[in-house]
Amino acid sequence: MKIAVLPGDGIGPEVTRAALRVLDALALPGLVLFEGDVGGIAYKRHGHPLPQETIDMARAADAVLFGAVGDPACDDLPREHRPEQAILGLRSELGLFANLRPAAGWPGLEDLSPLKPQLARGIDLLVVRELNGDVYFGAKGERDSDGGREGWDSMAYNEAEVRRIAHAGFRAAQSRRKRLTSVDKANVLETSRIWRETVIAVAADYPDVELDHMYVDNAAMQLVKSPGQFDVILTGNLFGDILSDQASACVGSIGLLPSASLGERKTEYGTFGLYEPIHGSAPDIAGQGKANPLAAILSLAMLLRHSLGREADAGRVERAVAQVLADGVHGADLGGSASTETIAEAVLKALE
Amino acid sequence: MKIAVLPGDGIGPEVTRAALRVLDALALPGLVLFEGDVGGIAYKRHGHPLPQETIDMARAADAVLFGAVGDPACDDLPREHRPEQAILGLRSELGLFANLRPAAGWPGLEDLSPLKPQLARGIDLLVVRELNGDVYFGAKGERDSDGGREGWDSMAYNEAEVRRIAHAGFRAAQSRRKRLTSVDKANVLETSRIWRETVIAVAADYPDVELDHMYVDNAAMQLVKSPGQFDVILTGNLFGDILSDQASACVGSIGLLPSASLGERKTEYGTFGLYEPIHGSAPDIAGQGKANPLAAILSLAMLLRHSLGREADAGRVERAVAQVLADGVHGADLGGSASTETIAEAVLKALE
Ligand SMILES: CC(C)[C@H](C(=O)O)[C@@H](O)C(=O)O
Numbered sequence: 033m034k035i036a037v038l039p040g041d042g043i044g045p046e047v048t049r050a051a052l053r054v055l056d057a058l059a060l061p062g063l064v065l066f067e068g069d070v071g072g073i074a075y076k077r078h079g080h081p082l083p084q085e086t087i088d089m090a091r092a093a094d095a096v097l098f099g100a101v102g103d104p105a106c107d108d109l110p111r112e113h114r115p116e117q118a119i120l121g122l123r124s125e126l127g128l129f130a131n132l133r134p135a136a137g138w139p140g141l142e143d144l145s146p147l148k149p150q151l152a153r154g155i156d157l158l159v160v161r162e163l164n165g166d167v168y169f170g171a172k173g174e175r176d177s178d179g180g181r182e183g184w185d186s187m188a189y190n191e192a193e194v195r196r197i198a199h200a201g202f203r204a205a206q207s208r209r210k211r212l213t214s215v216d217k218a219n220v221l222e223t224s225r226i227w228r229e230t231v232i233a234v235a236a237d238y239p240d241v242e243l244d245h246m247y248v249d250n251a252a253m254q255l256v257k258s259p260g261q262f263d264v265i266l267t268g269n270l271f272g273d274i275l276s277d278q279a280s281a282c283v284g285s286i287g288l289l290p291s292a293s294l295g296e297r298k299t300e301y302g303t304f305g306l307y308e309p310i311h312g313s314a315p316d317i318a319g320q321g322k323a324n325p326l327a328a329i330l331s332l333a334m335l336l337r338h339s340l341g342r343e344a345d346a347g348r349v350e351r352a353v354a355q356v357l358a359d360g361v362h363g364a365d366l367g368g369s370a371s372t373e374t375i376a377e378a379v380l381k382a383l384e
Numbered sequence: 385m386k387i388a389v390l391p392g393d394g395i396g397p398e399v400t401r402a403a404l405r406v407l408d409a410l411a412l413p414g415l416v417l418f419e420g421d422v423g424g425i426a427y428k429r430h431g432h433p434l435p436q437e438t439i440d441m442a443r444a445a446d447a448v449l450f451g452a453v454g455d456p457a458c459d460d461l462p463r464e465h466r467p468e469q470a471i472l473g474l475r476s477e478l479g480l481f482a483n484l485r486p487a488a489g490w491p492g493l494e495d496l497s498p499l500k501p502q503l504a505r506g507i508d509l510l511v512v513r514e515l516n517g518d519v520y521f522g523a524k525g526e527r528d529s530d531g532g533r534e535g536w537d538s539m540a541y542n543e544a545e546v547r548r549i550a551h552a553g554f555r556a557a558q559s560r561r562k563r564l565t566s567v568d569k570a571n572v573l574e575t576s577r578i579w580r581e582t583v584i585a586v587a588a589d590y591p592d593v594e595l596d597h598m599y600v601d602n603a604a605m606q607l608v609k610s611p612g613q614f615d616v617i618l619t620g621n622l623f624g625d626i627l628s629d630q631a632s633a634c635v636g637s638i639g640l641l642p643s644a645s646l647g648e649r650k651t652e653y654g655t656f657g658l659y660e661p662i663h664g665s666a667p668d669i670a671g672q673g674k675a676n677p678l679a680a681i682l683s684l685a686m687l688l689r690h691s692l693g694r695e696a697d698a699g700r701v702e703r704a705v706a707q708v709l710a711d712g713v714h715g716a717d718l719g720g721s722a723s724t725e726t727i728a729e730a731v732l733k734a735l736e
């Protein structure tokens with residue numbers, strides 16, 4: 033079992049280190065770790081936020097454990113050299129087309145949500161976002177026009193692209209409450225029309241899952257008004273970017289939210305994927321030992337489940353995290369004062 | 385002074401009628417009203433949701449008072465014949481490029497918000513959404529690809545388009561708390577890069593307005609986490625569609641939210657524009673006399689202010705609405721039982 037570890041920038045290395053201590057405690061047989069540079073640190077060392085050797089290392093692994101990228105020192109670089117481009121590059125180079133972002137309130141922590149407690153308590157959803165297509169990877173550029181310089185981008189989805197992410201969404205729904213809401217803007221976009229028609233076709237394979245469709249503007253409204261109505265939200269790259277962040281904000285505890293980005297490639301143990309916390313590199317608190325490592329640790333749990341086929345270990349880690357939270361070991365982001373180190377130790381203890 | 389009245393579908397006619405009673409009570413000198421068909425009703429009567437004569441009537445007026453469009457009976461029509469296309473057609477035919485959507489909690493009604501009261505109380509923002517460009521009006525279609533049928537859309541903004549909406553945004557900010565947040569996705573889109581560069585250039589004309597930039601995913605997060613930070617949100621057509629609905633949902637009382645869509649054409653009294661409630665045609669409660677007419681009445685107030693230059697009358701109408709709400713005359717959407725008629729009467733009484 034090979035894991036490529038890409039700690040990245042800011043608090044990325046701190047929270048990744050904590051996750052690795054948890055991984056170490058699980059004592060998985062035959063585990064090999066590689067560490068690579070990504071983001072601002074990679075740009076500093078190699079002149080590119082996503083060096084070829086990092087891509088190769090990730091490709092050779094069964095899974096990638098990713099920290100965070102983003103460094104204010106890189107703000108003035110041209111776009112292609114900025115740290116955040118590394119994650120876009122990894123998604124496309126590694127064919128990671130399915131982004132899974134669970135958003136659920138933790139029992140006892142509903143108060144962190146900006147929503148009223150009765151609404152916050154009801155949130156238990158999974159955003160399944162397509163990651164390899166849409167306006168993210170279409171042709172784009174600048175051209176002259178009657179109105180001066182014009183910026184343009186192209187958006188597209190074909191049936192094959194929608195089909196594979198739809199299958200991922202329906203399968204996820206089957207393992208949950210069996211409801212899937214497909215979000216698009218089919219009243220305006222041709223991309224969305226194909227999206228919707230294809231999702232409807234795929235739905236025939238999942239008669240046990242209840243499907244409905246929502247326009248993205250309405251979905252953004254419903255996510256605030258009654259988030260409890262959602263089980264799986266299936267959507268494209270751009271709408272998924274917006275709605276998944278909105279869903280995280282509704283939960284309130286971003287420091288606790290993990291994510292998985294899965295590809296098509298099967299490994300010996302599961303599906304190849306990249307795992308990272310939702311939170312960013314938080315340069316303002318980097319190096320101070322106060323980042324909450326729980327999102328990284330929960331991302332590790334997703335890695336164990338999806339890429340290494342270690343469901344039991346994944347469950348152990350998740351239960352340990354729940355224990356730590358219930359014990360009131362809370363980082364600054366949860367209104368507590370526990371350090372990265374303290375939280376990591378508490379998880380290790382709860383694992384015993 | 386000429387107003388084209390387009391009541392549309394569902395509760396559109398009911399709430400528009402209530403707004404017209406208020407207009408009548410103001411007894412504006414030399415006012416002429418025309419009434420036209422739009423939406424599902426226009427499709428039924430003329431075979432098109434936006435007949436040419438409706439466009440002509442709107443063009444000949446100083447302002448358009450619009451109800452709502454949308455009719456489930458039209459769900460199976462091809463996209464170009466659906467009622468909602470009428471509003472897209474009006475925006476482009478009439479050059480209505482600036483959509484103003486204020487979202488603010490009403491004193492005493494913060495409890496309607498899904499957000500915690502301390503957050504809800506802080507909401508007082510205006511979304512300024514571009515309405516004539518972006519992926520809405522770019523070339524689009526279906527083509528064959530290796531992955532089967534492919535839907536595609538094109539997105540673009542040029543400097544002239546961004547400049548005119550940016551001016552509208554900055555001017556609005558000057559009359560408010562002098563803060564403007566421009567929302568884009570400049571880390572991914574070329575359209576957004578031109579958007580951002582142009583907004584920065586326009587900002588030089590408004591040294592008294594504080595400008596910042598936010599990526600759309602972060603904006604969707606911040607709108608839930610701390611909506612009180614926003615004064616004016618300036619954004620493109622697609623992101624504005626999503627964020628303005630999200631902002632409305634945060635306020636909680638959609639039945640109270642008006643909107644204005646302004647063009648470049650100056651009339652004798654102000655700027656040509658179209659005014660409509662945020663809420664839709666609500667076919668489920670149509671014809672029952674229980675729709676809340678306050679969003680339509682507040683849309684009329686915006687019409688008086690922007691298109692007819694009647695600031696004093698606009699203020700009178702808004703104060704009357706505030707009075708009615710404070711008096712506890714609440715429709716079903718606010719948890720009360722007042723009918724459309726009762727609410728309209730109360731506003732008329734408060735106007736006296
Ligand atoms: C950094 C950025 C390009 C990226 C995206 O838009 O996908 C981020 O917002 C995310 O959601 O992972």
Ligand SMILES: CC(C)[C@H](C(=O)O)[C@@H](O)C(=O)O
Nearest residue numbers: 219220249468469471472625
């Ligand atoms: C009906 C639809 C085409 C329209 C839009 O997307 O602009 C609506 O959502 C709106 O915001 O007015």
